[in-house]
Amino acid sequence: MPYKNSLKIISRMVLAxxxxxxxxVLSDKFSQEDLDRWQQEFQSVVxxxxxxxxxxxxxxxxxSCDQCHPNGxxxxxxxxxxxxxxxxxxxxxxxxxxxCIQNPLESDxxxxxxPDMIALEAYITxxxxxxxxxxxxx
Amino acid sequence: xxNYNRRRFLKAGGALLAAGTLPIxxxxxxxxxxxxxxxxFAYVSDSHITHVxxxxxxxxxxxxxxxxxxxxxxLDPKPxxxxxxxDIAQLGKPEEIDHGLEILSGLHxxxxxxxxxxxxxxxxxxxxxxxxxxxxYSFNHKGVHFVVxxxxxxxxxxxxxxxxxxxxxxxxxxxxxxxxGSPFMVGEQQxxxxxxxxxxxxxxxxxxxxxxxxxxKIYQGWNFWTDDAEQVQALLKPFDKVTVLxxxxxxxxxxxxxxxxxxxxxxxxxxWPYPSSYRQQAAHVPKLTVDMNxxxxxxxxxxxxxxxxxxxxxNVDVSYVLPDNSNRVVAWSDAAGHPVDTRYQxxxxxxxxxxxx
Numbered sequence: 001m002p003y004k005n006s007l008k009i010i011s012r013m014v015l016a017x018x019x020x021x022x023x024x025v026l027s028d029k030f031s032q033e034d035l036d037r038w039q040q041e042f043q044s045v046v047x048x049x050x051x052x053x054x055x056x057x058x059x060x061x062x063x064s065c066d067q068c069h070p071n072g073x074x075x076x077x078x079x080x081x082x083x084x085x086x087x088x089x090x091x092x093x094x095x096x097x098x099x100c101i102q103n104p105l106e107s108d109x110x111x112x113x114x115p116d117m118i119a120l121e122a123y124i125t126x127x128x129x130x131x132x133x134x135x136x137x138x
Numbered sequence: 139x140x141n142y143n144r145r146r147f148l149k150a151g152g153a154l155l156a157a158g159t160l161p162i163x164x165x166x167x168x169x170x171x172x173x174x175x176x177x178x179f180a181y182v183s184d185s186h187i188t189h190v191x192x193x194x195x196x197x198x199x200x201x202x203x204x205x206x207x208x209x210x211x212x213l214d215p216k217p218x219x220x221x222x223x224x225d226i227a228q229l230g231k232p233e234e235i236d237h238g239l240e241i242l243s244g245l246h247x248x249x250x251x252x253x254x255x256x257x258x259x260x261x262x263x264x265x266x267x268x269x270x271x272x273x274x275y276s277f278n279h280k281g282v283h284f285v286v287x288x289x290x291x292x293x294x295x296x297x298x299x300x301x302x303x304x305x306x307x308x309x310x311x312x313x314x315x316x317x318x319g320s321p322f323m324v325g326e327q328q329x330x331x332x333x334x335x336x337x338x339x340x341x342x343x344x345x346x347x348x349x350x351x352x353x354x355k356i357y358q359g360w361n362f363w364t365d366d367a368e369q370v371q372a373l374l375k376p377f378d379k380v381t382v383l384x385x386x387x388x389x390x391x392x393x394x395x396x397x398x399x400x401x402x403x404x405x406x407x408x409x410w411p412y413p414s415s416y417r418q419q420a421a422h423v424p425k426l427t428v429d430m431n432x433x434x435x436x437x438x439x440x441x442x443x444x445x446x447x448x449x450x451x452x453n454v455d456v457s458y459v460l461p462d463n464s465n466r467v468v469a470w471s472d473a474a475g476h477p478v479d480t481r482y483q484x485x486x487x488x489x490x491x492x493x494x495x
Contacts, residue, residue, distance in 0.1 A: 054313060060190075061188070061190050061194075061196045061197075062188060062190055062196070063188065063196055063198075066313065066314065066315060067186075067314075067408065068408050068409075068410070068435075069411065070314040070315035070360050070410070070411070070416070071315045071359070071360075071416045071418070073411040073413075073415050073416045074411035074415060074494070076495060086434070086436040099435075099436075100435070103435075103436075104198065104408075104435075106197075127416075127418065128417065129418075130417060130418075131417055138490065
């Protein structure tokens with residue numbers, strides 16, 4: 001396939017260029033700059049989650065997550081997945097986030113891979129940092 | 139619980155016969171052997187009525203208050219009066235306060251009101267006072283001196299200068315975990331009033347104080363806190379028997395500081411986690427408190443249980459009835475000199491749902 005072939009050619013050219021400069025290529029190397037940027041990316045999602053958690057979600061009845069869970073407390077993300085006796089199955093944290101959105105908030109559930117869902121999980125988990133993982137705990 | 143059982147329970151007065159889900163507190167004050175002086179009162183708190191749009195209000199919070207009113211009217215013995223512990227509204231809107239008061243108007247009997255921060259920070263309590271009168275006052279009833287304080291005031295610059303509108307100010311104060319929040323306080327003016335009020339009361343008179351925020355310091359990050367708590371406590375210190383009953387925290391809390399017993403009421407709206415379950419900050423939940431049984435979020439009224447309080451010779455015994463959970467009795471212990479849970483106080487006796495983390 002022409003596309004694959006051209007990729008091969010490009011990769012050979014890159015290799016040749018690198019050998020030519022005699023600089024070793026360390027594909028697993030990353031810098032402090034990278035670390036800072038990645039942390040920043042993470043923090044921006046945590047902040048987005050914090051905002052959604054505190055009234056930023058499109059809540060049909062205006063109720064927000066933080067009304068019952070200040071600082072994300074009483075969500076114990078470290079215990080999921082666990083058997084949720086009311087659902088009769090093992091559930092993930094995001095299943096419970098959707099339960100709250102559908103019931104106290106009387107709103108439509110998020111897709112499980114929705115960036116808003118990831119942001120809510122990031123905020124809740126960040127507020128619980130340092131706590132030992134205890135999946136299945138009640 | 140069947141209607142039959144509930145009726146039996148309500149008729150039985152002090153005897154706890156069956157589990158119920160009454161989001162109220164029945165308070166019995168029984169002083170000595172003079173039965174004529176004994177009386178009860180009910181305590182309803184924190185309904186957070188929320189306006190959505192038009193004539194729509196958040197159904198869940200409405201149902202909690204409607205139920206509390208219905209259950210209070212069934213109480214036997216009939217309470218002498220009812221206390222409302224604050225936070226009728228969620229965002230202080232006149233339509234929220236009016237809607238809440240319309241539901242509360244179904245109560246049979248006089249109601250005394252305490253100002254909550256959710257009633258206050260939109261218009262600095264103007265609509266609330268227009269409907270209900272002064273926010274601090276005292277009265278005597280059958281040998282007991284009752285005091286009501288507005289404990290949710292804060293620093294002048296936060297109140298008057300920091301925000302562009304009442305809506306913004308209310309929105310900020312409504313967020314419990316707000317890093318831009320400001321601590322509650324009774325304030326100098328009310329403390330001066332309280333001192334004068336208490337000067338006229340003999341020191342062997344039992345005193346019951348109502349505030350919205352705890353008149354003790356638990357966790358400032360969520361405003362489970364009153365900044366001048368120690369100064370208020372100092373004014374109460376000369377009395378033999380003092381009880382402080384407060385709302386705001388939406389959970390079972392009890393404590394003893396010198397001569398003062400503290401008890402919190404549960405909310406009709408929703409329960410709150412204990413501050414100690416937030417791992418990023420230190421909190422000072424009273425060591426005495428055995429946590430309420432953990433909420434089952436799938437049951438709307440869970441952890442909005444009620445308390446039956448027997449204030450025998452000025453010391454408080456509280457019976458908590460928790461929906462879908464074992465009942466709790468927190469009784470005054472002469473030996474310990476503070477309230478103890480009669481079943482669960484010892485760490486080894488606690489049940490798994492009482493472990494919050």
